[in-house]
Amino acid sequence: MFFPPELFRIGRELPADFEAIAAETAMLGDGRFAAWPDRDAYSDGWLVMPLVLDESPEGFEPDIAGNRDLCPRTVAILARYPEIITAGVSRLLPGAHIYPHVDVVKPSVYRYHLTLRASGTAGLRDDVETLTCSPGTGMVLDHRQLHESANLGDRPRDVFLVDFVASPAELAAVEAWRGGRIDARPTRAR
Numbered sequence: 001m002f003f004p005p006e007l008f009r010i011g012r013e014l015p016a017d018f019e020a021i022a023a024e025t026a027m028l029g030d031g032r033f034a035a036w037p038d039r040d041a042y043s044d045g046w047l048v049m050p051l052v053l054d055e056s057p058e059g060f061e062p063d064i065a066g067n068r069d070l071c072p073r074t075v076a077i078l079a080r081y082p083e084i085i086t087a088g089v090s091r092l093l094p095g096a097h098i099y100p101h102v103d104v105v106k107p108s109v110y111r112y113h114l115t116l117r118a119s120g121t122a123g124l125r126d127d128v129e130t131l132t133c134s135p136g137t138g139m140v141l142d143h144r145q146l147h148e149s150a151n152l153g154d155r156p157r158d159v160f161l162v163d164f165v166a167s168p169a170e171l172a173a174v175e176a177w178r179g180g181r182i183d184a185r186p187t188r189a190r
Helices: 009-026 064-070 072-078 168-181
Strands: 046-053 084-092 097-101 109-117 122-126 130-132 137-141 147-151 157-165
Touching: 009 072, 009 109, 009 137, 009 157, 046 064, 046 072, 064 072, 084 147, 122 137, 130 137
Parallel strands: none
Antiparallel strands: 046 084, 084 157, 097 147, 109 137, 109 157, 122 130, 122 147
């Protein structure tokens, strides 16, 4: 389920930092990215570069300190958001498909995607709609619901992915939205 990003502080504020995050990510070499360890979850070509990771899957030991050293501006941006529990770059190579799945997280944890790079043929789908990933576009989803992602383009798709704990006011806004008073659409960086 996708939510209007403006319901969340991260969705309202983080797009302003799109250019800084995208520029720093563009400077990274492929060697900083690691294959996501759950190989049954995707076809091939899903790479991640974590900067904040509250819990690491068994056997997955990324060099978070090294990643953070290479991304000082992004790390400084993340420091403004104490509600963040996981953050980093998710890269889907051309043809990659993350199969339909649900994530096991607390009910107050949501995921924000800020697309840094995509060819326009990459998207994220829940059980109702598919949203196209285009640079500067942000979206919030409840990743406890069935969702999947794919890159059908000819270039890698990079998304700045952030899991965060919603505040009580944000949770109330979500409930109001579920009452049908707000339309959900991705927002573009200003």
